[in-house]
Amino acid sequence: MIRFDHVHKEYPDGTIAVDDFTLEVPSHEVVVLLGSSGCGKTTLMRMVNRMVDPSSGSVSIDGDDVAHSDPVKLRRSIGYVMQSGGLLPHRTVVDNIATVPLLLGATRRSAHARASELLDLVGLEQSVAKRYPSQLSGGQRQRIGVARALASDPNILLMDEPFGAVDPVVRAELQRELLHLQNELAKTILFVTHDVDEAFLLGQQVLVLRTGAEVAQHGSPANILLDPADDFVANFIGGPRRHLRTEMRDGRHIVVDAAGHVTGVLQDDRGAAG
Amino acid sequence: MIQFADAFAWLVDPANWPGPNGITARILEHLWYCLLALVLALVIAMPAGLYIGHTGKGRALAIGLTGALRALPSLGLLTLLAVTMSLGLRLAIVPSTIVLAILAIPPLLAAAYSGVEAVDPDVVDGARASGLNEWQIVGRVEVPLAAPLLVGGLRSAVLQVIATATLSAFLGLGGLGRFILDGQAVADYTRMLGGAILVIALALILDGGILLLQRWLVPSGVSIALGTGRLEGR
Ligand SMILES: Nc1ncnc2c1ncn2[C@@H]1O[C@H](COP(=O)(O)OP(=O)(O)OP(=O)(O)O)[C@@H](O)[C@H]1O
Ligand SMILES: [Mg+2]
Numbered sequence: 001m002i003r004f005d006h007v008h009k010e011y012p013d014g015t016i017a018v019d020d021f022t023l024e025v026p027s028h029e030v031v032v033l034l035g036s037s038g039c040g041k042t043t044l045m046r047m048v049n050r051m052v053d054p055s056s057g058s059v060s061i062d063g064d065d066v067a068h069s070d071p072v073k074l075r076r077s078i079g080y081v082m083q084s085g086g087l088l089p090h091r092t093v094v095d096n097i098a099t100v101p102l103l104l105g106a107t108r109r110s111a112h113a114r115a116s117e118l119l120d121l122v123g124l125e126q127s128v129a130k131r132y133p134s135q136l137s138g139g140q141r142q143r144i145g146v147a148r149a150l151a152s153d154p155n156i157l158l159m160d161e162p163f164g165a166v167d168p169v170v171r172a173e174l175q176r177e178l179l180h181l182q183n184e185l186a187k188t189i190l191f192v193t194h195d196v197d198e199a200f201l202l203g204q205q206v207l208v209l210r211t212g213a214e215v216a217q218h219g220s221p222a223n224i225l226l227d228p229a230d231d232f233v234a235n236f237i238g239g240p241r242r243h244l245r246t247e248m249r250d251g252r253h254i255v256v257d258a259a260g261h262v263t264g265v266l267q268d269d270r271g272a273a274g
Numbered sequence: 275m276i277q278f279a280d281a282f283a284w285l286v287d288p289a290n291w292p293g294p295n296g297i298t299a300r301i302l303e304h305l306w307y308c309l310l311a312l313v314l315a316l317v318i319a320m321p322a323g324l325y326i327g328h329t330g331k332g333r334a335l336a337i338g339l340t341g342a343l344r345a346l347p348s349l350g351l352l353t354l355l356a357v358t359m360s361l362g363l364r365l366a367i368v369p370s371t372i373v374l375a376i377l378a379i380p381p382l383l384a385a386a387y388s389g390v391e392a393v394d395p396d397v398v399d400g401a402r403a404s405g406l407n408e409w410q411i412v413g414r415v416e417v418p419l420a421a422p423l424l425v426g427g428l429r430s431a432v433l434q435v436i437a438t439a440t441l442s443a444f445l446g447l448g449g450l451g452r453f454i455l456d457g458q459a460v461a462d463y464t465r466m467l468g469g470a471i472l473v474i475a476l477a478l479i480l481d482g483g484i485l486l487l488q489r490w491l492v493p494s495g496v497s498i499a500l501g502t503g504r505l506e507g508r
Contacts, residue, residue, distance in 0.1 A: 051403055076405030086400020089499030090418050099404050132498045148404070 001027045002048055002156065002190060007057035009043055017043040018054070019212035027155075028186040034199040035209030036236070041192040042083060044213055045158050048190065049078045061156065076100055079149030079187075081162040085141055087133040093119075093144055094129045100152040111151075118147040123177055139170040146178075150185075157187045163198070175201055196237050200225070208233050281467035290468075295452075300469075301476065303448035307367070308435045311374030315431060319379045323386020327420070328412050336387060340380035348373055348438050356445050366445035377438055378431035385427020389420025421492040422500065429484050436477040440469075450476070 002025040009018040017040040025031045033041045046052040047059045050071040058065050066074060087096050097118050098111035106114070119126055122143040133141055142162055149157055163171045175198060182189065193199050199206045200221035208216040208224065210232060217229035225242065228234035240258030246266050247254055253266035284290060291297045326332045355369035393416050401415045417424070443451030453469025456462075 046403075049403060051399070072405050072407045074405075075403055080403045082396070082400055082403065084396040084400070086396050086403065088401060088415060089394070089397060090415075090493060090495035092495065099406075103405050103410075132495055134499060134501070 001025065001062055002188065003060045003063075004044070004047070005058045005060070007044070007047060007054045007059060009040070009047070009052065010055045016212055018047075019214055021057075021213045021215070023207065023215075023218075025188060025190055027188045029204045030182060030189040030191055030202055031205045031207070032191045032193060032199040032203030033207050033209060034193060034196065034203075034236075035207075035213075036194055039209045039211050040213035041194075041209065042160055045160055045190055045192055048156070048158055049075045049080055051075075051080075076103055076152065077154055077156075079152075079154040079157040081142075081145045081149045081157070081159045083160040083162075083164065083192075085133070085145055085165075087141060087144060087148070089133050092130050092132055093136070096133065096144060097147045097151050099148060104152055114151060115147070118151055121150070121181065122147045139166045139174070142166060142174060146174075150181075155188055157189045159189060159191045161193055162191075164193075164195075171198070178202065208236055277463060277467055280464040281471060284464050284468040285471065297453075297472065300448055300450050300452055301472065304436070304439050304450045304473075304476065307370055307374065307439045307442050307447065307449055308432070310367070310371045311435050311439075312378055312431060314371060314375040315378035315382055315435075318375070319382035320386055323383045324390055324412055324417070326383075327387035327390025328408070328416060330391075333387065336383060340383055343376050344380050346376060348377060349441055349444070351376065352441055352444065363445070366442070366447050370439075370442040370445055370447055373441070374435045374439060377434045381427045381430040381434070383427075385423050386420070389423030389427075390416045392423065393419045418493055418496050419499065421496055422488070425484065425488045425491055429481055432480050432484065433477050436480060437473060440473055 002023075004021050004023045007018055007021045008016075010016050021040075021044060023031070033044060035041055043052055047054050048061070048066065050066055050069070053067070058067060060066060088099070091099075094112050094115040097115035098106075098108075101111040101114055102108070116126055116129060119129060124140060124143050124147075128136060128140060133144070136144065142165065145162060146159075149159075163174045166174065179202065191199075191202055193202075203221060205218065206221055206224055207218045208229075210216050216236070217224055217233045219227075224233065224237060228237060241263075243258040244255050244263065247256055254262055255264040255266055256262050285297070293299065322332075322336070326336050352369055352373045355372060356363055356366060359369055361368050390412075397419070398411060398415060401411050406414065439449055440451030440454060442449045443455040450469050450473050453472070454466050457465035457467075457469060
């Protein structure tokens with residue numbers, strides 16, 4: 001369980017990135033921070049592994065204030081998938097994945113064995129093992145980022161727009177795989193995104209944030225969709241785009257949004273399984 | 275041109291190579307002075323440069339200091355140190371090493387801090403977030419990724435030191451400067467020219483050597499990461 005308790009962060013230049021934020025992320029759940037650029041998502045996330053220290057307030061893991069822990073040890077115990085990737089460009093894929101196990105004292109052999117397990121887990125061919133990050137596609141790099149974060153089997157996973165840099169098809173695939181992984185691994189995941197669909201797909205709880213990490217709404221995806229707290233939330237999650245109705249066309253039901261744009265086809269009961 | 279021919283004849287004459295005043299001994303002395311100075315310069319410049327590059331502290335000071343060091347005239351400094359240091363003239367290797375090290379420090383220092391500064395901050399951030407401590411970040415991330423620039427700094431330091439070590443002869447030390455200084459004393463231009471050619475050849479050979487060593491000094495992953503060819507300096 002991760003707990004943010006009245007956390008406030010002001011950067012040295014005077015930017016108030018997080019004003020007064022409180023949240024409990026229950027163990028084994030996926031909580032998504034959803035908000036537009038600059039609203040303080042990354043700042044919040046980095047407070048968990050002490051890449052950023054709050055100006056006031058506290059962050060605790062299972063009741064222990066992270067401020068009292070050794071940052072290096074703490075970071076080795078938390079998986080972090082960075083917004084920018086952050087792989088070591090001069091190390092091969094296996095070495096990148098094996099980083100944390102090696103830091104924790106695993107032998108090279110066992111760390112590499114673990115790394116190749118993880119390649120399988122994130123759906124990559126063993127043949128990429130000896131490549132360097134610059135020799136991979138964006139989607140492959142993001143998978144390596146996830147594999148690296150999982151390498152030492154941490155309880156907590158911080159994922160900062162991990163699928164931001166790939167095309168929608170690959171993103172959908174990565175999202176599916178993450179759900180699948182989470183079914184198996186049941187980590188405590190704090191996930192950051194500005195993609196509404198991604199947030200609703202992955203999160204058991206979603207927080208819609210405004211500037212300064214002010215919580216506009218906190219709830220389940222259905223909750224937020226059915227009952228947006230205010231206009232800001234309603235707009236952010238798509239506004240009229242999500243006000244859908246069906247129309248008959250050529251004997252079938254099509255789904256159209258408030259503006260009349262076609263967004264999908266309603267499957268009848270026979271085809272619903274597809 | 276006739277002088278070049280004479281100088282080459284002097285160089286290839288086997289009689290000029292052996293003995294305590296022979297070419298072999300002078301080359302070894304020359305290399306020894308350079309090695310001492312380079313080791314001293316590395317011991318000072320590397321930690322300082324890596325510290326500046328890693329922390330971003332002391333950068334302005336380093337730029338000012340290296341600028342000032344570069345402006346110092348080597349011969350003047352050599353004379354000054356030799357005369358004013360109590361050991362100066364008796365143990366001439368001390369002022370000589372200091373002067374040469376002062377020459378080698380600026381390129382090494384600049385290479386170290388600019389090399390580390392040039393490393394992608396996201397990579398350093400990722401390393402730190404994975405749980406590398408600051409020493410590990412320097413040793414396993416910043417130094418390897420700065421290696422091409424570090425080698426570049428080493429090359430220019432070596433060239434300067436090899437060239438300037440000829441001055442050590444002024445303090446009665448050996449080295450290839452002896453041929454130039456002693457030749458001049460007796461108007462033996464052949465010997466002077468021969469000595470000068472040896473200095474140039476030594477510099478070129480060492481430079482080529484380092485260039486080859488770069489293959490070995492710069493990990494292949496780094497060349498791939500930086501998108502540079504294996505032998506390409508940066
Ligand atoms: N190191 C820093 N120094 C000063 N200001 C910062 C720093 N890091 C972030 N900020 C500022 O704090 C605010 C929140 O930044 P943060 O990176 O947390 O946003 P974000 O929600 O992750 O945005 P994005 O979706 O673009 O990644 C922004 O205004 C940003 O400019
Ligand atoms: Mg961010």
